[in-house]
Amino acid sequence: MTKDEDKTIHWNKVSDQSSSDEESEQGNTAQLSRKKLFGEIPIRQQAFLEIVGRSEDNEVIELGEQEIIIGRGPDCRLRLPSETVSRKHARIFFRNDEYYIEDLGSTNGTYVNDIRVVKCALRKNDLIYIGGVKILFNE
Protein backbone atom coordinates (compact mmCIF):
# COMPACT_ATOMS: atom_id res chain seq x y z
CA MET A 1 0.00 0.00 0.00
CA THR A 2 1.37 3.35 -0.92
CA LYS A 3 1.52 5.64 2.09
CA ASP A 4 -1.04 8.39 1.93
CA GLU A 5 -1.50 9.09 5.59
CA ASP A 6 -3.21 12.45 5.18
CA LYS A 7 -6.15 10.65 3.55
CA THR A 8 -6.42 7.97 6.23
CA ILE A 9 -8.58 8.31 9.30
CA HIS A 10 -7.89 6.06 12.26
CA TRP A 11 -11.42 5.81 13.42
CA ASN A 12 -10.71 4.96 17.03
CA LYS A 13 -8.77 8.19 17.45
CA VAL A 14 -11.76 10.32 16.53
CA SER A 15 -13.70 11.44 19.58
CA ASP A 16 -17.48 11.43 19.61
CA GLN A 17 -19.00 13.09 22.66
CA SER A 18 -22.57 12.26 21.76
CA SER A 19 -22.04 8.55 22.13
CA SER A 20 -20.16 8.32 25.42
CA ASP A 21 -23.18 6.97 27.31
CA GLU A 22 -23.75 4.28 24.71
CA GLU A 23 -20.32 2.80 24.45
CA SER A 24 -20.97 -0.18 26.67
CA GLU A 25 -23.65 -1.50 24.39
CA GLN A 26 -22.87 -3.90 21.61
CA GLY A 27 -24.06 -3.12 18.15
CA ASN A 28 -24.11 -6.66 16.87
CA THR A 29 -26.36 -9.66 17.07
CA ALA A 30 -25.57 -13.23 17.93
CA GLN A 31 -26.36 -16.14 15.73
CA LEU A 32 -29.17 -18.19 17.21
CA SER A 33 -29.90 -21.64 15.92
CA ARG A 34 -33.37 -23.10 15.94
CA LYS A 35 -32.13 -25.70 18.40
CA LYS A 36 -31.11 -23.02 20.91
CA LEU A 37 -34.29 -21.10 20.35
CA PHE A 38 -36.51 -24.05 21.09
CA GLY A 39 -34.39 -25.48 23.92
CA GLU A 40 -34.96 -29.15 24.41
CA ILE A 41 -37.57 -29.56 21.72
CA PRO A 42 -36.01 -31.92 19.21
CA ILE A 43 -36.15 -30.64 15.68
CA ARG A 44 -35.89 -33.34 13.12
CA GLN A 45 -33.90 -32.28 10.11
CA GLN A 46 -35.32 -33.93 7.07
CA ALA A 47 -33.04 -33.76 4.14
CA PHE A 48 -32.17 -36.38 1.57
CA LEU A 49 -29.69 -37.22 -1.11
CA GLU A 50 -31.13 -39.11 -4.03
CA ILE A 51 -28.61 -40.88 -6.22
CA VAL A 52 -30.12 -40.61 -9.67
CA GLY A 53 -29.97 -43.53 -12.08
CA ARG A 54 -27.70 -45.87 -10.12
CA SER A 55 -30.44 -48.41 -9.60
CA GLU A 56 -33.97 -48.86 -10.86
CA ASP A 57 -35.34 -47.08 -7.83
CA ASN A 58 -33.17 -44.09 -7.09
CA GLU A 59 -31.23 -44.74 -3.92
CA VAL A 60 -32.10 -42.34 -1.11
CA ILE A 61 -29.93 -41.41 1.86
CA GLU A 62 -31.40 -39.47 4.73
CA LEU A 63 -29.13 -36.77 6.10
CA GLY A 64 -28.79 -35.96 9.75
CA GLU A 65 -26.39 -33.71 11.57
CA GLN A 66 -23.43 -36.03 11.04
CA GLU A 67 -21.01 -35.19 8.28
CA ILE A 68 -20.93 -37.65 5.41
CA ILE A 69 -18.01 -38.24 3.08
CA ILE A 70 -18.65 -39.00 -0.58
CA GLY A 71 -15.98 -40.85 -2.55
CA ARG A 72 -14.83 -44.17 -3.94
CA GLY A 73 -12.88 -45.10 -0.82
CA PRO A 74 -14.22 -48.02 1.25
CA ASP A 75 -14.75 -45.87 4.33
CA CYS A 76 -17.01 -43.33 2.65
CA ARG A 77 -20.60 -43.17 3.85
CA LEU A 78 -21.73 -42.54 0.28
CA ARG A 79 -19.53 -44.75 -1.85
CA LEU A 80 -19.36 -44.10 -5.58
CA PRO A 81 -17.13 -46.79 -7.09
CA SER A 82 -15.98 -44.98 -10.20
CA GLU A 83 -12.51 -44.07 -11.45
CA THR A 84 -13.69 -40.51 -12.03
CA VAL A 85 -14.51 -40.13 -8.33
CA SER A 86 -11.68 -39.38 -5.90
CA ARG A 87 -11.21 -41.58 -2.86
CA LYS A 88 -12.47 -38.81 -0.62
CA HIS A 89 -14.17 -36.52 -3.07
CA ALA A 90 -16.54 -34.28 -1.12
CA ARG A 91 -18.31 -33.97 2.18
CA ILE A 92 -21.75 -32.85 3.20
CA PHE A 93 -22.01 -31.20 6.56
CA PHE A 94 -24.61 -29.44 8.66
CA ARG A 95 -23.83 -26.02 10.06
CA ASN A 96 -26.07 -23.24 11.39
CA ASP A 97 -29.18 -25.16 10.35
CA GLU A 98 -27.98 -25.52 6.77
CA TYR A 99 -26.45 -28.28 4.71
CA TYR A 100 -23.30 -27.56 2.75
CA ILE A 101 -21.30 -29.54 0.24
CA GLU A 102 -17.55 -29.02 0.15
CA ASP A 103 -15.08 -30.41 -2.33
CA LEU A 104 -12.17 -32.20 -0.66
CA GLY A 105 -9.56 -31.35 -3.30
CA SER A 106 -10.92 -33.89 -5.78
CA THR A 107 -9.38 -34.35 -9.23
CA ASN A 108 -12.54 -33.91 -11.27
CA GLY A 109 -14.39 -31.43 -9.14
CA THR A 110 -17.76 -31.11 -7.47
CA TYR A 111 -20.57 -29.39 -9.35
CA VAL A 112 -23.83 -27.90 -8.13
CA ASN A 113 -26.26 -27.09 -10.94
CA ASP A 114 -23.40 -27.11 -13.46
CA ILE A 115 -21.17 -24.75 -11.47
CA ARG A 116 -17.88 -26.13 -10.17
CA VAL A 117 -17.85 -25.29 -6.48
CA VAL A 118 -15.42 -25.39 -3.61
CA LYS A 119 -18.25 -25.06 -1.15
CA CYS A 120 -21.96 -24.39 -1.50
CA ALA A 121 -24.97 -24.07 0.79
CA LEU A 122 -27.48 -26.59 -0.52
CA ARG A 123 -31.05 -25.77 -1.41
CA LYS A 124 -34.03 -27.89 -2.36
CA ASN A 125 -33.67 -29.50 -5.81
CA ASP A 126 -29.99 -28.72 -6.19
CA LEU A 127 -28.39 -31.20 -8.55
CA ILE A 128 -24.91 -32.30 -7.52
CA TYR A 129 -22.51 -33.88 -10.03
CA ILE A 130 -19.62 -35.95 -8.77
CA GLY A 131 -17.58 -37.86 -11.31
CA GLY A 132 -20.54 -38.27 -13.61
CA VAL A 133 -22.91 -39.35 -10.83
CA LYS A 134 -25.99 -37.17 -10.34
CA ILE A 135 -27.20 -36.62 -6.81
CA LEU A 136 -30.33 -34.66 -6.02
CA PHE A 137 -30.53 -32.76 -2.73
CA ASN A 138 -33.93 -32.38 -1.20
CA GLU A 139 -35.33 -31.25 2.11
Add this chain to the structure above:
Amino acid sequence: MPHIGQVNPLVTFWGTRGSISTPGRTTERYGGNTSCVTILYKNTHIILDAGTGIRNFGLDIRDELGRPESQQSLHLFLSHTHWDHIQGLPFFQPAYNKDAIITIYGSPYKEKFLASVLKGQMDKEYFPVSMTVFSADIRIREISEETIRFDDFTMLWQEQVHHPGGSVRYGLQINGKKIIYATDVELDRIFQGNSSNDEEKALARQYLEFVHNADLLIADGQFTEEEYSSKVGWGHTSIPLLLDVAYEAQVKQLAIFHHDPQHSDKFLDEFWMANRSRFHSTYEKMDIFWAREGLTLEI
Protein backbone atom coordinates in the same frame (compact mmCIF):
# COMPACT_ATOMS: atom_id res chain seq x y z
CA MET B 1 -9.54 -20.66 6.55
CA PRO B 2 -7.90 -21.64 3.26
CA HIS B 3 -9.53 -24.65 1.66
CA ILE B 4 -7.85 -28.05 1.43
CA GLY B 5 -5.36 -28.02 -1.44
CA GLN B 6 -6.15 -24.40 -2.29
CA VAL B 7 -3.67 -22.75 -4.63
CA ASN B 8 -5.90 -20.14 -6.23
CA PRO B 9 -8.07 -17.38 -4.80
CA LEU B 10 -11.45 -18.38 -3.38
CA VAL B 11 -14.44 -16.17 -4.06
CA THR B 12 -17.45 -16.43 -1.75
CA PHE B 13 -20.82 -14.74 -2.20
CA TRP B 14 -22.35 -13.62 1.12
CA GLY B 15 -24.91 -11.21 -0.29
CA THR B 16 -26.12 -11.02 -3.88
CA ARG B 17 -29.34 -9.00 -3.65
CA GLY B 18 -29.66 -5.45 -4.87
CA SER B 19 -31.34 -2.45 -3.26
CA ILE B 20 -32.84 -4.06 -0.15
CA SER B 21 -32.54 -7.37 1.67
CA THR B 22 -35.29 -9.85 0.77
CA PRO B 23 -35.44 -12.65 3.34
CA GLY B 24 -37.93 -15.48 2.96
CA ARG B 25 -38.61 -18.74 1.21
CA THR B 26 -38.88 -17.20 -2.23
CA THR B 27 -35.27 -16.03 -2.23
CA GLU B 28 -33.56 -18.91 -0.41
CA ARG B 29 -31.62 -20.25 -3.38
CA TYR B 30 -29.99 -17.07 -4.69
CA GLY B 31 -30.12 -15.24 -1.39
CA GLY B 32 -31.76 -12.29 0.30
CA ASN B 33 -28.75 -10.48 1.77
CA THR B 34 -27.42 -7.37 0.08
CA SER B 35 -24.02 -7.02 -1.57
CA CYS B 36 -20.99 -8.65 -0.03
CA VAL B 37 -18.36 -10.81 -1.73
CA THR B 38 -15.07 -11.98 -0.27
CA ILE B 39 -11.85 -13.13 -1.87
CA LEU B 40 -9.50 -15.28 0.17
CA TYR B 41 -5.95 -15.90 -0.90
CA LYS B 42 -3.48 -17.49 1.48
CA ASN B 43 -4.58 -15.86 4.72
CA THR B 44 -5.73 -12.48 3.44
CA HIS B 45 -9.39 -11.58 3.09
CA ILE B 46 -10.56 -8.97 0.61
CA ILE B 47 -14.15 -7.86 1.20
CA LEU B 48 -16.15 -6.22 -1.55
CA ASP B 49 -18.97 -4.13 -0.08
CA ALA B 50 -20.59 -4.29 3.33
CA GLY B 51 -24.24 -5.01 2.59
CA THR B 52 -26.16 -7.23 5.00
CA GLY B 53 -24.25 -10.28 3.74
CA ILE B 54 -21.12 -9.14 5.60
CA ARG B 55 -22.73 -10.18 8.87
CA ASN B 56 -22.53 -13.88 8.02
CA PHE B 57 -18.98 -13.48 6.79
CA GLY B 58 -18.05 -11.90 10.13
CA LEU B 59 -19.56 -14.81 12.01
CA ASP B 60 -17.78 -17.28 9.75
CA ILE B 61 -14.31 -15.86 10.48
CA ARG B 62 -14.97 -15.10 14.14
CA ASP B 63 -13.09 -18.16 15.33
CA GLU B 64 -10.38 -17.76 12.74
CA LEU B 65 -9.50 -14.27 13.97
CA GLY B 66 -8.74 -15.64 17.40
CA ARG B 67 -5.99 -17.95 16.16
CA PRO B 68 -2.44 -16.68 16.48
CA GLU B 69 -1.44 -17.85 12.99
CA SER B 70 -4.37 -16.14 11.32
CA GLN B 71 -4.19 -12.97 9.29
CA GLN B 72 -6.07 -10.38 11.29
CA SER B 73 -5.93 -7.74 8.64
CA LEU B 74 -9.09 -7.27 6.60
CA HIS B 75 -9.45 -5.04 3.56
CA LEU B 76 -12.94 -3.77 2.78
CA PHE B 77 -13.51 -2.06 -0.57
CA LEU B 78 -16.76 -0.13 -0.94
CA SER B 79 -18.24 0.38 -4.39
CA HIS B 80 -20.24 3.28 -2.95
CA THR B 81 -22.17 4.12 0.17
CA HIS B 82 -25.79 3.45 -0.71
CA TRP B 83 -27.58 1.53 2.05
CA ASP B 84 -27.40 -1.86 0.40
CA HIS B 85 -23.60 -1.65 0.30
CA ILE B 86 -22.84 -0.44 3.85
CA GLN B 87 -25.76 -1.50 6.03
CA GLY B 88 -24.10 -4.66 7.33
CA LEU B 89 -21.06 -2.88 8.73
CA PRO B 90 -22.52 -2.21 12.21
CA PHE B 91 -23.21 -5.96 12.47
CA PHE B 92 -19.76 -7.07 11.33
CA GLN B 93 -18.35 -9.05 14.25
CA PRO B 94 -14.63 -8.38 13.56
CA ALA B 95 -15.26 -4.65 13.99
CA TYR B 96 -15.77 -5.45 17.68
CA ASN B 97 -12.56 -7.49 17.94
CA LYS B 98 -9.70 -5.44 19.39
CA ASP B 99 -7.13 -7.60 17.61
CA ALA B 100 -8.52 -7.00 14.13
CA ILE B 101 -7.30 -4.34 11.72
CA ILE B 102 -9.89 -3.31 9.15
CA THR B 103 -8.98 -0.95 6.35
CA ILE B 104 -11.96 0.49 4.51
CA TYR B 105 -11.42 1.94 1.03
CA GLY B 106 -13.81 4.10 -0.95
CA SER B 107 -14.09 6.74 -3.61
CA PRO B 108 -12.46 10.15 -3.04
CA TYR B 109 -14.94 11.93 -5.31
CA LYS B 110 -17.79 12.50 -2.90
CA GLU B 111 -19.26 15.56 -1.30
CA LYS B 112 -18.59 14.16 2.15
CA PHE B 113 -15.50 12.35 3.37
CA LEU B 114 -16.07 8.59 3.47
CA ALA B 115 -15.58 8.41 7.23
CA SER B 116 -18.38 10.87 7.89
CA VAL B 117 -20.77 8.93 5.66
CA LEU B 118 -20.06 5.68 7.52
CA LYS B 119 -20.35 7.45 10.85
CA GLY B 120 -23.66 8.91 9.71
CA GLN B 121 -25.38 5.55 9.37
CA MET B 122 -24.56 4.88 13.03
CA ASP B 123 -25.86 8.22 14.19
CA LYS B 124 -28.17 7.77 17.17
CA GLU B 125 -31.16 8.79 15.08
CA TYR B 126 -30.64 5.67 12.97
CA PHE B 127 -28.78 3.18 15.16
CA PRO B 128 -28.49 2.46 18.91
CA VAL B 129 -24.72 2.83 19.19
CA SER B 130 -22.19 4.99 17.46
CA MET B 131 -19.16 3.89 15.52
CA THR B 132 -16.90 4.53 18.49
CA VAL B 133 -17.96 1.18 19.96
CA PHE B 134 -15.88 -0.55 17.30
CA SER B 135 -12.86 -1.87 19.13
CA ALA B 136 -10.96 -3.02 16.05
CA ASP B 137 -8.33 -0.77 14.54
CA ILE B 138 -10.44 0.76 11.76
CA ARG B 139 -8.65 2.75 9.07
CA ILE B 140 -10.78 4.58 6.56
CA ARG B 141 -9.06 5.57 3.34
CA GLU B 142 -10.21 7.40 0.31
CA ILE B 143 -8.43 5.75 -2.56
CA SER B 144 -6.05 7.83 -4.62
CA GLU B 145 -4.85 7.60 -8.19
CA GLU B 146 -2.05 5.33 -7.09
CA THR B 147 -2.42 1.60 -7.47
CA ILE B 148 -3.28 -0.18 -4.25
CA ARG B 149 -0.89 -2.97 -3.37
CA PHE B 150 -0.63 -5.16 -0.29
CA ASP B 151 0.50 -8.73 0.38
CA ASP B 152 0.17 -10.51 -2.98
CA PHE B 153 -2.67 -8.30 -4.20
CA THR B 154 -2.87 -5.47 -6.69
CA MET B 155 -6.16 -3.61 -6.75
CA LEU B 156 -7.07 -1.36 -9.66
CA TRP B 157 -10.14 0.86 -9.66
CA GLN B 158 -12.19 3.18 -11.82
CA GLU B 159 -15.06 5.54 -11.20
CA GLN B 160 -18.42 4.57 -12.72
CA VAL B 161 -20.49 7.63 -13.55
CA HIS B 162 -23.75 6.00 -14.59
CA HIS B 163 -25.18 5.38 -11.14
CA PRO B 164 -26.87 8.03 -9.01
CA GLY B 165 -24.07 9.43 -6.84
CA GLY B 166 -21.46 7.38 -8.70
CA SER B 167 -19.76 4.12 -7.81
CA VAL B 168 -16.37 2.45 -8.13
CA ARG B 169 -15.44 -0.78 -9.90
CA TYR B 170 -12.51 -2.78 -8.64
CA GLY B 171 -10.11 -5.09 -10.44
CA LEU B 172 -8.07 -7.49 -8.34
CA GLN B 173 -4.96 -9.11 -9.72
CA ILE B 174 -3.71 -12.03 -7.73
CA ASN B 175 -1.54 -15.01 -8.58
CA GLY B 176 -2.01 -14.42 -12.31
CA LYS B 177 -5.80 -14.19 -11.98
CA LYS B 178 -8.03 -11.22 -12.67
CA ILE B 179 -11.24 -10.76 -10.70
CA ILE B 180 -13.48 -7.77 -11.43
CA TYR B 181 -16.22 -6.44 -9.18
CA ALA B 182 -18.33 -3.94 -11.13
CA THR B 183 -21.75 -3.47 -9.63
CA ASP B 184 -24.21 -0.58 -9.56
CA VAL B 185 -23.62 0.83 -13.00
CA GLU B 186 -25.96 1.35 -15.93
CA LEU B 187 -23.97 -0.05 -18.82
CA ASP B 188 -26.93 0.41 -21.15
CA ARG B 189 -26.28 4.16 -21.04
CA ILE B 190 -22.73 3.65 -22.28
CA PHE B 191 -23.22 0.86 -24.76
CA GLN B 192 -26.67 1.69 -26.08
CA GLY B 193 -26.71 5.42 -25.50
CA ASN B 194 -25.86 8.10 -27.99
CA SER B 195 -23.14 6.39 -30.00
CA SER B 196 -21.95 9.67 -31.49
CA ASN B 197 -21.13 10.99 -28.03
CA ASP B 198 -17.35 10.83 -27.62
CA GLU B 199 -17.58 10.81 -23.86
CA GLU B 200 -19.80 7.71 -23.85
CA LYS B 201 -17.54 6.03 -26.38
CA ALA B 202 -14.55 6.68 -24.14
CA LEU B 203 -16.43 5.23 -21.15
CA ALA B 204 -17.30 2.13 -23.15
CA ARG B 205 -13.71 1.64 -24.23
CA GLN B 206 -12.50 2.16 -20.66
CA TYR B 207 -14.94 -0.45 -19.36
CA LEU B 208 -14.01 -3.04 -21.98
CA GLU B 209 -10.31 -2.58 -21.27
CA PHE B 210 -10.84 -2.85 -17.52
CA VAL B 211 -12.78 -6.12 -17.63
CA HIS B 212 -10.95 -7.61 -20.63
CA ASN B 213 -10.14 -11.29 -20.26
CA ALA B 214 -11.24 -11.40 -16.62
CA ASP B 215 -11.20 -14.82 -15.01
CA LEU B 216 -14.32 -13.75 -13.15
CA LEU B 217 -16.52 -10.71 -13.65
CA ILE B 218 -19.05 -10.04 -10.91
CA ALA B 219 -21.41 -7.55 -12.49
CA ASP B 220 -24.68 -5.74 -12.03
CA GLY B 221 -27.48 -7.46 -13.94
CA GLN B 222 -30.52 -6.24 -12.06
CA PHE B 223 -33.12 -5.88 -14.80
CA THR B 224 -34.56 -7.86 -17.64
CA GLU B 225 -34.76 -6.07 -20.99
CA GLU B 226 -38.46 -5.37 -20.44
CA GLU B 227 -37.94 -3.99 -16.93
CA TYR B 228 -35.09 -1.79 -18.04
CA SER B 229 -37.23 0.17 -20.47
CA SER B 230 -39.15 1.69 -17.54
CA LYS B 231 -36.07 2.07 -15.33
CA VAL B 232 -33.69 4.09 -17.44
CA GLY B 233 -31.56 6.28 -15.20
CA TRP B 234 -31.88 4.06 -12.12
CA GLY B 235 -28.22 3.09 -12.40
CA HIS B 236 -28.45 -0.62 -13.14
CA THR B 237 -27.78 -2.80 -16.16
CA SER B 238 -30.09 -5.02 -18.17
CA ILE B 239 -29.07 -8.69 -18.25
CA PRO B 240 -28.90 -9.24 -22.05
CA LEU B 241 -26.72 -6.17 -22.51
CA LEU B 242 -24.39 -7.29 -19.72
CA LEU B 243 -23.96 -10.66 -21.42
CA ASP B 244 -23.11 -9.04 -24.76
CA VAL B 245 -20.60 -6.65 -23.23
CA ALA B 246 -18.92 -9.33 -21.10
CA TYR B 247 -18.64 -11.60 -24.14
CA GLU B 248 -17.12 -8.82 -26.21
CA ALA B 249 -14.57 -8.27 -23.44
CA GLN B 250 -13.70 -11.99 -23.56
CA VAL B 251 -14.64 -12.57 -19.96
CA LYS B 252 -14.17 -16.21 -18.96
CA GLN B 253 -16.74 -16.43 -16.20
CA LEU B 254 -19.62 -14.06 -15.48
CA ALA B 255 -21.53 -13.90 -12.20
CA ILE B 256 -24.75 -11.95 -12.69
CA PHE B 257 -25.10 -10.01 -9.47
CA HIS B 258 -27.26 -7.48 -7.60
CA HIS B 259 -30.53 -9.32 -8.18
CA ASP B 260 -33.63 -7.18 -8.23
CA PRO B 261 -35.67 -7.45 -4.99
CA GLN B 262 -38.67 -8.54 -7.09
CA HIS B 263 -36.77 -11.42 -8.68
CA SER B 264 -37.65 -14.56 -6.73
CA ASP B 265 -35.78 -17.84 -7.13
CA LYS B 266 -38.61 -19.05 -9.33
CA PHE B 267 -38.37 -15.96 -11.50
CA LEU B 268 -34.60 -16.34 -11.96
CA ASP B 269 -34.85 -20.07 -12.66
CA GLU B 270 -37.61 -19.54 -15.21
CA PHE B 271 -35.71 -16.68 -16.84
CA TRP B 272 -32.70 -18.97 -17.08
CA MET B 273 -34.69 -21.82 -18.62
CA ALA B 274 -36.37 -19.49 -21.11
CA ASN B 275 -33.02 -18.10 -22.25
CA ARG B 276 -30.84 -21.17 -21.77
CA SER B 277 -30.52 -22.13 -25.41
CA ARG B 278 -29.65 -18.55 -26.33
CA PHE B 279 -27.08 -18.25 -23.51
CA HIS B 280 -25.43 -21.55 -24.37
CA SER B 281 -25.22 -21.03 -28.11
CA THR B 282 -24.33 -17.35 -28.16
CA TYR B 283 -21.93 -17.24 -25.26
CA GLU B 284 -20.29 -20.61 -25.77
CA LYS B 285 -16.88 -19.71 -24.36
CA MET B 286 -18.13 -17.80 -21.34
CA ASP B 287 -19.52 -19.48 -18.23
CA ILE B 288 -22.51 -17.57 -16.93
CA PHE B 289 -24.32 -18.05 -13.63
CA TRP B 290 -26.52 -16.23 -11.17
CA ALA B 291 -24.46 -15.12 -8.18
CA ARG B 292 -25.75 -17.19 -5.29
CA GLU B 293 -25.42 -16.64 -1.56
CA GLY B 294 -23.36 -19.35 0.17
CA LEU B 295 -21.38 -20.26 -2.97
CA THR B 296 -17.59 -20.51 -2.94
CA LEU B 297 -15.61 -20.85 -6.17
CA GLU B 298 -11.92 -21.33 -6.85
CA ILE B 299 -10.66 -18.95 -9.54
